[in-house]
Amino acid sequence: MKDDTLLTHAGNAPFENYGVVNPPVYHASTILSPTLEAYLARGSAKVRYGRSGTPTSFALEDAVAELEGGTGAVLTPSGLAAITTVLLACTRAGDHVLMTDSAYQPTRRFCDTILAKFGVQTEYYDPLIGGDIAALIRPETTVVYVESPGSLTFEVQDLPAIAAAAHDAGATVVADNTWGAGYYYKPLALGADIVLQAGTKYIVGHADTNMGVIVWKDHERYGTVRTDIQGLGVCAGPDDIYLALRGLRTMGVRLQRQQQSGLVLARWLADRPEVARVMHPALEGDPGHELWKRDFTGACSLFGFVLASDDMTALAAMMDGLQLHGMGASWGGYESLLIPTWPNKSRTATKWKETGQTMRIHVGLEDPDDLIADLEAGFERYRKAG
Ligand SMILES: Cc1ncc(COP(=O)(O)O)c(C=O)c1O
Missing domain, CATH: 3.40.640.10 (Type I PLP-dependent aspartate aminotransferase-like (Major domain))
Structure with missing residues (x-):
């Protein structure tokens, strides 16, 4: 089956x-x-x-x-x-x-x-x-x-x-x-x-x-x-x-839709000037892409990105006004989430070298156009406050 x-x-x-x-x-x-x-x-x-x-x-x-x-x-x-x-x-x-x-x-x-x-x-x-x-x-x-x-x-x-x-x-x-x-x-x-x-x-x-x-x-x-x-x-x-x-x-249909929307958001984020790097193994050019292609048949909608700066005032201006991206732990639900993360705080065998603020996004079942509009307005506030 x-x-x-x-x-x-x-x-x-x-x-x-x-x-x-x-x-x-x-x-x-x-x-x-x-x-x-x-x-x-x-x-x-x-x-x-x-x-x-x-x-x-x-x-x-x-x-x-x-x-x-x-x-x-x-x-x-x-x-x-x-x-x-x-x-x-x-x-x-x-x-x-x-x-x-x-x-x-x-x-x-x-x-x-x-x-x-x-x-x-x-x-x-x-x-x-x-x-x-x-x-x-x-x-x-x-x-x-x-x-x-x-x-x-x-x-x-x-x-x-x-x-x-x-x-x-x-x-x-x-x-x-x-x-x-x-x-x-x-x-x-x-x-x-x-x-x-x-x-x-x-x-x-x-x-x-x-x-x-x-x-x-x-x-x-x-x-x-x-x-x-x-x-x-x-x-x-x-x-x-x-x-x-x-x-x-219903997990299969949710994952398929969330994979699609996640990739739309990942590609959009990768083109933003405020973003230094997107961490999504299904993106061509990601360091894990070749292994992902060999071993996985798809990607869920949880991925990371690194902002070009670590300015917390600008980040707060962006995050506090988001309408569709909730700020909360966990992921995998039907709703989108966005949180800052600090990988450097837990690593011991390797060093996290990125200097910009690391973020984790979970893309839900909303229309990706609306999610992009929400983030676009957020980046506008981010630029003004930065
Ligand atoms: C990769 C991973 N494993 C395990 C867990 C733990 O799941 P739970 O929150 O149900 O304890 C989480 C929760 O965020 C997770 O991200």
């Missing part, structure tokens, strides 16, 4: 529920057993306690597992919970984790605080390292973590080369695939062992709930991730899962 068909039907089983198209929202903690025999055997039942899964959660897990090309999945209440629980499940005291320097900042915070507290050491690597990562791998390296393109700076990583080096040393490759959303990028087919997404972004798609999904390729080796995560008491709530399932059904 092609992905658009899969997004429409995967995980649904209407005739197990009177023909109702969408899975019902099971609100459950207690699950009753009809007999003592069934009660004593409940450990092997698929539905045994709300926290360990219901037909609502199985529907979303099955659908995302299929989309990512995996053999199993587990939900978490947020994208960050997917990241932290996977790292806990895949490491033990004494281990060494290789983490891309371009990782989502709270991923770094978790590694530097909680993982460190448990005796796991994190070393950051240049996202563009490719196969040379082999030189950083130690006997105690158990996880090599990629996020491609990188948060805020959008470097594309050479996942097949990184995965080959990691696998030579027996390490597990974990990929944050929130940007590709399982639709435009398939890390499990390119060498990752475990892929996770903040479903909060494009799966949910409406800026109204947090959700995390973890998918693995080899059930024999990584099926225990589910047990570990459930052992931490981590589970997602039924109404949130329903919103994610509902969002998933």
Whole structure:
């Protein structure tokens, strides 16, 4: 099945529920057993306690597992919970984790605080390292973590080369695939062992709930991730899962439209005199373009740009009057967002050399002409105030 068909039907089983198209929202903690025999055997039942899964959660897990090309999945209440629980499940005291320097900042915070507290050491690597990562791998390296393109700076990583080096040393490759959303990028087919997404972004798609999904390729080796995560008491709530399932059904059309509009905005921004550089791997000339063309089938609508100056007064004049670009964290919803970012504050393995203000834009489902008019008026204020 092609992905658009899969997004429409995967995980649904209407005739197990009177023909109702969408899975019902099971609100459950207690699950009753009809007999003592069934009660004593409940450990092997698929539905045994709300926290360990219901037909609502199985529907979303099955659908995302299929989309990512995996053999199993587990939900978490947020994208960050997917990241932290996977790292806990895949490491033990004494281990060494290789983490891309371009990782989502709270991923770094978790590694530097909680993982460190448990005796796991994190070393950051240049996202563009490719196969040379082999030189950083130690006997105690158990996880090599990629996020491609990188948060805020959008470097594309050479996942097949990184995965080959990691696998030579027996390490597990974990990929944050929130940007590709399982639709435009398939890390499990390119060498990752475990892929996770903040479903909060494009799966949910409406800026109204947090959700995390973890998918693995080899059930024999990584099926225990589910047990570990459930052992931490981590589970997602039924109404949130329903919103994610509902969002998933339209994710393909949203992504296609947002890809198109994102490229229109990226090309327009690249021509502006106020902009020094656009960071969008689908743009010809972007440093990651060739790898993106090789490994991705499309681009979502989140990208970055660097302004020619770092004048905060001018930036405030621009941002404060925007009508259509909201200022807020997160992305992947139907609405456009624009925020300033500071990649230099979190890098340790590489140096962020740009001197102008870095920005991150998320292009929503509005008409791109209106978004351009909003930014054009913003740049007018920016020039006057600068
Ligand atoms: C790349 C990436 N991964 C993970 C997350 C975390 O998702 P959540 O906000 O649901 O915890 C985010 C959130 O912005 C993200 O950008």
